[in-house]
Amino acid sequence: MARKLLLEHAQVPGINTYEVYRKHGGYRSVEKALKTMSPDEVVDEVKKSGLRGRGGAGFPTGMKWSFLAKPEGVPRYLVCNADESEPGTFKDRYLMEKIPHLLVEGMITSSYALGANTSYIYIRGEYSWILFILEKAIAEAYANGWLGKNIQGSGYDLDLYVNIGGGAYICGEETALIESLEGKRGNPRIKPPFPAVKGLWQCPTVVNNVETIAAVVPIVNDGGEEYAKIGIGKSTGTKLISASGNINKPGVYEIEMNISVEEFIYSDEWCGGIKNGKKLKACVPGGSSVPILPHFLVCKTANGDTRMMTYESLADGGFATGSMLGSGGFIVYDEDQCIVRNTWNFARFYAHESCGQCSPCREGTGWMEKVLHRLEHGGGKMSDIDLLVDVAKKIEGNTICPLGDAAAWPVSAAIRHFREEFEWHVNDPKAAMERNYGLVNEKVNA
Amino acid sequence: MPKVTIDGQTIEVAEGTTILNAARQIGGELVPPAMCYYSTLKGSGGKCRTCLVRVTKGSEKDPRPMPKLVASCQTMVMDGMEVASKSDPSVVDARAAVTEFLLINHPLDCPICDQAGECHLQDLAFEHGKSNTRYEFERRTFEKIDIGPYIKLHMTRCIMCFRCVFTAQQLCPERVHGIIHRGDHAEISTFIEKSIDSEFSGNVIDVCPVGALTDRTFRFKSRVWFLNPMDAHRDCPTCSGKAVVWMYGGEIYRVTARKDKYGEVHDFICNTCRFHTKEKGSWTIEGPRDLDRHSVISQNHYEHGEKTVR
Ligand SMILES: Cc1cc2nc3c(=O)[nH]c(=O)nc-3n(C[C@H](O)[C@H](O)[C@H](O)COP(=O)(O)O)c2cc1C
Numbered sequence: 001m002a003r004k005l006l007l008e009h010a011q012v013p014g015i016n017t018y019e020v021y022r023k024h025g026g027y028r029s030v031e032k033a034l035k036t037m038s039p040d041e042v043v044d045e046v047k048k049s050g051l052r053g054r055g056g057a058g059f060p061t062g063m064k065w066s067f068l069a070k071p072e073g074v075p076r077y078l079v080c081n082a083d084e085s086e087p088g089t090f091k092d093r094y095l096m097e098k099i100p101h102l103l104v105e106g107m108i109t110s111s112y113a114l115g116a117n118t119s120y121i122y123i124r125g126e127y128s129w130i131l132f133i134l135e136k137a138i139a140e141a142y143a144n145g146w147l148g149k150n151i152q153g154s155g156y157d158l159d160l161y162v163n164i165g166g167g168a169y170i171c172g173e174e175t176a177l178i179e180s181l182e183g184k185r186g187n188p189r190i191k192p193p194f195p196a197v198k199g200l201w202q203c204p205t206v207v208n209n210v211e212t213i214a215a216v217v218p219i220v221n222d223g224g225e226e227y228a229k230i231g232i233g234k235s236t237g238t239k240l241i242s243a244s245g246n247i248n249k250p251g252v253y254e255i256e257m258n259i260s261v262e263e264f265i266y267s268d269e270w271c272g273g274i275k276n277g278k279k280l281k282a283c284v285p286g287g288s289s290v291p292i293l294p295h296f297l298v299c300k301t302a303n304g305d306t307r308m309m310t311y312e313s314l315a316d317g318g319f320a321t322g323s324m325l326g327s328g329g330f331i332v333y334d335e336d337q338c339i340v341r342n343t344w345n346f347a348r349f350y351a352h353e354s355c356g357q358c359s360p361c362r363e364g365t366g367w368m369e370k371v372l373h374r375l376e377h378g379g380g381k382m383s384d385i386d387l388l389v390d391v392a393k394k395i396e397g398n399t400i401c402p403l404g405d406a407a408a409w410p411v412s413a414a415i416r417h418f419r420e421e422f423e424w425h426v427n428d429p430k431a432a433m434e435r436n437y438g439l440v441n442e443k444v445n446a
Numbered sequence: 447m448p449k450v451t452i453d454g455q456t457i458e459v460a461e462g463t464t465i466l467n468a469a470r471q472i473g474g475e476l477v478p479p480a481m482c483y484y485s486t487l488k489g490s491g492g493k494c495r496t497c498l499v500r501v502t503k504g505s506e507k508d509p510r511p512m513p514k515l516v517a518s519c520q521t522m523v524m525d526g527m528e529v530a531s532k533s534d535p536s537v538v539d540a541r542a543a544v545t546e547f548l549l550i551n552h553p554l555d556c557p558i559c560d561q562a563g564e565c566h567l568q569d570l571a572f573e574h575g576k577s578n579t580r581y582e583f584e585r586r587t588f589e590k591i592d593i594g595p596y597i598k599l600h601m602t603r604c605i606m607c608f609r610c611v612f613t614a615q616q617l618c619p620e621r622v623h624g625i626i627h628r629g630d631h632a633e634i635s636t637f638i639e640k641s642i643d644s645e646f647s648g649n650v651i652d653v654c655p656v657g658a659l660t661d662r663t664f665r666f667k668s669r670v671w672f673l674n675p676m677d678a679h680r681d682c683p684t685c686s687g688k689a690v691v692w693m694y695g696g697e698i699y700r701v702t703a704r705k706d707k708y709g710e711v712h713d714f715i716c717n718t719c720r721f722h723t724k725e726k727g728s729w730t731i732e733g734p735r736d737l738d739r740h741s742v743i744s745q746n747h748y749e750h751g752e753k754t755v756r
């Protein structure tokens with residue numbers, strides 16, 4: 001059995017309550033940090049652990065923490081990004097629902113490390129019921145002296161708030177999140193300045209994903225070096241994977257980052273293979289924004305190496321033949337699935353979620369959605385395929401925030417690997433419609 | 447003071463100057479087009495992406511080139527920085543791409559638009575646009591809205607530069623004007639069609655680069671290129687009283703603030719000057735205003751060197 005650092009007790013009855021959580025070793029990391037470690041020592045442990053941000057970009061957390069500006073007399077903030085809205089990603093939800101105290105504990109230990117006396121959890125509007133779960137856990141933590149003034153007699157004060165968003169994917173982008181937290185429209189800010197210098201209320205701020213903050217708990221408990229022993233290379237520790245699509249056992253899995261993609265898809269410990277004995281067609285390994293991989297590049301890299309569930313191995317081959325671990329939203333497609341339809345579906349999401357601030361993303365995402373809609377619904381032209389590639393290329397890299405890239409990548413990757421299927425939609429729209437919708441006798445319309 | 451080289455021309459500028467402003471100090475062809483940045487509006491810029499440039503050398507200290515094109519209106523110069531503007535084909539391509547994006551949903555109703563002839567989108571399209579479109583879908587449209595008695599909002603023409611939002615934030619005491627919705631269905635709105643109630647609200651018309659915000663007291667009165675713009679001033683208790691009056695014969699058709707060659711107003715004027723002072727006797731006329739434009743319409747009228755008298 002694989003080692004679990006975050007979800008070990010997730011199935012223990014009552015683990016969402018303080019008593020049970022505490023009995024299973026909860027809040028040890030706070031005790032250890034506050035009583036035996038200086039804030040910088042906690043940061044050092046996180047650096048040693050090699051932990052990388054679990055929100056998608058994989059930026060080393062210890063390094064991010066050490067970039068936090070510390071001007072005299074200015075408050076600093078830690079903000080937990082619980083906006084989890086990337087299609088295919090639902091791990092933070094599971095963690096917060098099952099073991100809310102793990103996040104609360106991680107927030108306290110991390111806030112101490114950063115010298116923050118006020119911290120926030122920003123949660124997406126659609127997770128409204130989790131708001132109550134978290135607020136209950138926070139109230140229990142206050143009642144037991146883990147939050148508030150002079151925590152456990154250490155002299156350290158911390159207030160922790162949960163803030164609920166209105167339900168916008170863009171508010172997961174860290175600067176949009178900060179704007180939203182300040183009560184403004186969630187438009188990403190122009191960087192620099194980065195949040196580490198000017199974030200919430202123009203004060204130095206660290207924004208971290210739920211899973212990143214939760215991982216600080218085992219890192220402080222067992223030491224950064226222990227954590228770094230798990231995994232391969234710069235992919236250390238365990239990672240939560242949200243597995244969905246045509247697999248026998250969809251769900252949230254905590255893996256050690258040393259297993260192969262093949263094992264993850266086919267082993268009964270994890271996804272349990274493709275459903276109904278079908279064949280694998282493609283896989284999106286890291287949430288909707290990362291490039292899709294065709295079946296022959298899923299389990300092996302272009303060089304024929306075994307593809308591993310790590311940041312490096314999934315990115316092997318760059319965008320030409322690789323993808324990204326991203327947020328760990330692992331979507332599997334069987335032979336019956338339509339890549340054009342899937343690409344349209346993603347494009348529709350990004351067009352809907354673009355904040356509309358910058359021209360390439362605002363106009364380009366809507367344009368791609370319309371062209372893909374037409375292709376998928378039988379009204380496409382051969383020139384549409386290159387048009388899509390061109391529009392995607394013109395969005396990519398030219399926008400304020402990475403949502404533009406996130407919208408462009410899935411479109412260009414799908415066409416790169418599945419151009420024939422797009423062409424088939426143009427050449428034989430009736431057959432394509434029939435496969436996707438079973439509309440044998442319906443008129444094909446544009 | 448940092449030295450920066452843009453398209454081969456070097457200039458020394460004050461610390462904290464953006465690439466765009468450094469380019470403007472050099473002047474000429476290398477100046478990137480700017481549809482959203484507005485030097486007198488705090489917080490403006492970064493949005494339209496027409497001002498993209500390539501930084502080929504970061505600085506003397508860190509000579510690495512920047513990986514992506516950057517918005518020149520938001521990027522500060524560093525000592526020893528080298529920048530490619532019009533000289534780099536990838537920059538020109540990116541600007542053309544942004545122009546295309548700005549135009550796909552634009553109604554292209556220039557023949558009936560009051561802004562025609564002084565529209566920055568026309569200028570941009572003239573320089574970077576193509577004569578046909580690859581966009582084959584219905585363009586987005588909105589109902590026209592009257593924002594109070596003086597201002598018409600024709601959202602269909604808006605390019606979402608946010609300038610009017612910053613103007614309202616900066617000049618009007620109560621914030622009633624902003625952006626609602628998101629993505630390509632975002633729109634400028636007063637929070638529920640309220641009028642912007644401020645002595646300086648009329649300035650949103652001047653900062654708007656396109657014909658989305660127009661002067662209701664001037665709508666459809668005349669094409670701007672038939673009018674003679676004259677610098678004029680008056681004693682005004684509210685603003686500087688320095689304006690441009692647009693005349694035909696002996697009559698004042700409209701009043702605007704004075705724009706510099708990049709279309710920017712430095713002295714915002716009040717609504718009394720703009721909407722209620724149209725008698726010639728109320729103004730001291732200084733003389734014709736020199737306009738430096740590069741649009742398709744100015745090609746045969748506002749020629750260089752020639753004053754604007756017809
Ligand atoms: C459009 C967009 C949406 C994002 N959504 C999320 C999100 O829902 N959750 C998250 O943790 N990070 C999200 N991110 C990444 C954050 O900007 C940020 O990098 C992350 O929260 C940093 O945390 P980490 O270092 O712990 O990964 C998003 C980024 C973009 C551009």
Ligand code: SF4
Pocket residue numbers: 170187188353354355356357358359361362399400401402403404
């Ligand atoms: S890239 Fe898209 S989401 Fe990001 S700031 Fe620009 S318009 Fe908004």
Ligand code: SF4
Pocket residue numbers: 603604605606607608609610611634650653654655656658659
């Ligand atoms: S109405 Fe005009 S000034 Fe306001 S955002 Fe639109 S184009 Fe810009």
Ligand code: FES
Pocket residue numbers: 479480481482483491492493494495496497498517518519520
């Ligand atoms: S002028 Fe720089 S982005 Fe608009």
